[in-house]
Amino acid sequence: MPEYDAVVIGAGNGGLTGALTLARAGRKVLLLERHNVPGGCATSFVRGRFEFEVALHQLSGMGSAERPGPLRAILNDLGVMDKLEFVEMENLYRVVWPDTFDITLCAERNAIVENLQERFPKEKDNIPRFFDLVYGFSMEMVQGLFFRDPNISKEKYPLFFKYAITPTQKVLDEYFSDPLLKAVLSIYWSYAGVPPTWLSFGDFAIMLFAYIEFKPYHLKGGSQALSNALLDEFINNGGEVRFNCGAQRIVTRGGRVTGVRTEQGDMVQTRYVLSNASMLQTYLDLMDPDEVPKETIEGFRSTSIGPSAFSIYMGLDCEPDEIGIQETTNFITTTTDMDAAFARWKTLEQQGVALLTCYDVSDPDFSPPGTCQAAYVTLQYGDPWYLVPPHQYYDAKYRYAEGMMELAEKVFPGIRGHIEEMEIATPMTHLR
C-alpha cells in the first residue's frame, strides 16, 4: 500500500497551495482531484474560439513589484510568480442603475473622493471623512491583526475595536443620508455574498482598501494559468497528482487518520490529510461523524451555506467598445435596497444586482482579434434550484438567463446580436 506524508484532497487553489507548500518543504505528497483539470473554481473551459474564465473577476492583494501586496508575496514564496503575468485594471468598477444613474470609480483614493463629491455635492464633507475611516480602520487592522501585534488594546486600536463587527450599513448610515451614494460605495458587498446590513465593516473596509491600494488585477490566461502554474511547480517539487480520482473516505482508527480510500477503491496510507473539499463534505461525507470531534460538528450549527452563482458566459463577435463596454467591471443594479436584492438571491425572481466583466478591456489579447468575452453573473443560493423538478430545469434556466439578458441590453444595447457562443451555469452547474 503506497504511503505518503500527506494526502491533499482537491486541486482547487486552496488544495494546490497546500500541496505545493508541503512539497516545497520536502514532504511526499499525493494530490487527489475528482475533476480532470486542476483549479476547482479557478479554471476555464473552451467553446468555439473562446476560452472562458469561470470565476476570477478581480484579483485583490497583488500590488506592484515596487509595492507588493500580500498575494504577490505568497505567489513569490510559492515560486510561481515568474510564470505568471498580471495586468492592472485602471478602474475599480462602473455601477449603473439603467436610465437613472451611472458612475465609474477609478482605483485611486483622492480621485474617488473628488468624483463622488462632484456627483453628490450634498455629501461633500462626509465623503473624505468616510475614506479617512476606511483607511484609518484598515491600517489598524493590518498593524494589529495581520502583523500580530502582541499588545492589542482598545486604546491602541480604537477604530478597530469600535467598527470591526459593526454592520457596514450602520456605518454608511452614520456618515451619509443619500441611499444612492451608500449603494455606490458598498456595491462590493455582492462579492462578499452578504448585504451591507450583515456584512461586518471590518470585512468591507479591508476589501475596499485593498482594491484601491493594491489595485484590482487581471491574470493573463485567466485563473487557469494560476492553477496550472501551481500544479507544475508541485510536480517539479516531487509531488504526485491523480486526476479523475475522488477521495471517497478518510480512514481513521482510534481518532487518528490512517489513510484515504479513493473512489476507485484504492487505499493510500498517510497520517495527515489536507482537505480542500467543503467542511460539510469533509466531516460528514468523507469521515465517520463519530470520529469527528463533537465541537467541530457543533460548530456547524452557527454557520450557514453561502450563495453560489448564476453565470452567463458570452463570446461576442465584436470589440468591447462596439457595444459600449468601456470598463472591465460593470455592476448593473435596479435597486438601492440591497436587502431586497439579497433576498432575491434565494428565489428565481429576476435579480437586483448583476455583474458584467469584460476582461478584454484590460487585456485586449484575452480573446481572438475582433472578439471579446463577457462573464455576466449574479450570486444565487442553490436552494431554489434544488426545488426545480428535473423536467422544468432547462426552462427555468433559460427563463432566468432571458431576464438577465434583458437587463444587460438596457446598459449595452445590441449585446444579444453579437453573441457567438454562450454557456449558462446555474448553482447546480457550479456544484457539479
Ligand SMILES: Cc1cc2nc3c(=O)[nH]c(=O)nc-3n(C[C@H](O)[C@H](O)[C@H](O)COP(=O)(O)OP(=O)(O)OC[C@H]3O[C@@H](n4cnc5c(N)ncnc54)[C@H](O)[C@@H]3O)c2cc1C
Ligand atoms: C462565479 C464565481 C466568481 C468568482 N469571482 C471571484 C473573484 O472575482 N475574485 C476572487 O478572489 N474570487 C472569486 N471567486 C471565488 C474563488 O474562485 C474561489 O473562492 C476559489 O477558487 C475557491 O478555491 P478553493 O480551493 O477553496 O475551492 P474549489 O475551487 O471549490 O476547489 C475544491 C476542489 O476540490 C475538489 N474536490 C471536492 N471534493 C473532492 C473529493 N472528494 N475528492 C477529490 N477532489 C474533490 C473539487 O473538484 C475542486 O477541484 C469566484 C467564484 C465563482 C464560482
